[in-house]
Amino acid sequence: MKNNAIPLDLAPMAGAGDRAFREVVAAFGATGFTSEMISAKAVVFGDRNSFALAEHGNLESPFYIQLFGSEPETVAGAAEALTARFPCDGVDLNFGCPVPKITKNGEGSALMRTPEKCRAIVAAVKGAVRVPVSVKMRVGWDENSLNAVEVALACEEGGASRLTVHGRTRADLYRDGTLRPGEIAKVVRAVKIPVLANGDVRDGESAAALLAQTGAAGLAVGRGALGSPWIFSRIRAALNGEPPPEVDKRSVMRRHVALAFAYKPFAAAGEMRTHMAHYLRGFRGAAALRGAVSTASTPADYEAIIRRLPPDF
Helix, strand or coil: CCCCCCCEEECCCCCCCCHHHHHHHHCCCCCEEECCCEEHHHHHCCCHHHHHCCCCCCCCCCEEEEEECCCHHHHHHHHHHHHHHCCCCEEEEEECCCCHHHHCCCCHHHHHHCHHHHHHHHHHHHHHCCCCEEEEEECCCCCCCCCHHHHHHHHHHHCCCEEEEECCCCCCCCCCCCCCHHHHHHHHHHCCCCEEEECCCCCHHHHHHHHHHHCCCEEEECHHHCCCCCHHHHHHHHHCCCCCCCCCHHHHHHHHHHHHHHHCCCCHHHHHHHHHHHHCCCCCCHHHHHHHHCCCCCHHHHHHHHHCCCCCC
16 A cells, blocks of 8 residues: 655755755655744844745645744734735744754744643634644653643644644754654644654654654654755655665756755855755765865856766765
8 A cells, every 4th residue: 555645744944945945855755845934023024034935936735834933923923924925835833943042032942831822822823824823843842841742732722733743852952862752652642633753764764663653644854855855755665665766866966056046046055055065975075075065156166066976976
């Protein structure tokens, strides 16, 4: 039996999950996408760059606009403004970002400490928009407050239609060996809405393992897709018991460069350095090519790097 119905979403990643990368990933069968994280306050104050982050792009799959903020009325106002201007399939609320500049303001994963506020934010947004509202969260603030079930139930009560649960606490950040699939499984059992599991999915084997460990309805893949946007087709093949499909990696990289410079001509050079560093991993001579990436500034510079890739890349 084919597992083509299992959701395999690209998890939101600030500074990486932009329009160009989303379109590259879409070619490999990802089933859902989220904008980069957008500040609700910035939207309410009319920040142009924040509005630009909500651009859908050429995607056929469901696209959610993701917001972060800690004031229900502000987040609801931003959601209403963005959904009125940009087509989308839903609004995703970020209760999971662990970055200090976000959490120090009581936003992102800091909201894991206040389940009632999570419920209030979800309810306010739900009342302000006509599209579904989902939530990205963690399993707690730290190992002494593994309260994902409490937060998940609060979000469900507020009107959330779906949850994505990263299996680490805020204190864990992204450290290896800290993923807690059992905590995700507790959320799956506690709520009636779909739950996507997130964290440490690097290949088909780890994807199948996380699904089995959590009982989640699907997966959201973030860092595992950096430098490997084809991971989605390989996960799908693994879930179906099929061999991994062949990928022309050079063509993928060329398309990524072309889209990046087409959509962000003034910012693409720097952003592609980050993506290229991820592409250029795990083979002899990679370090020298990553050195060349540090000075790349034009499509021609990136093409020269791609042409230097070894035959067996």
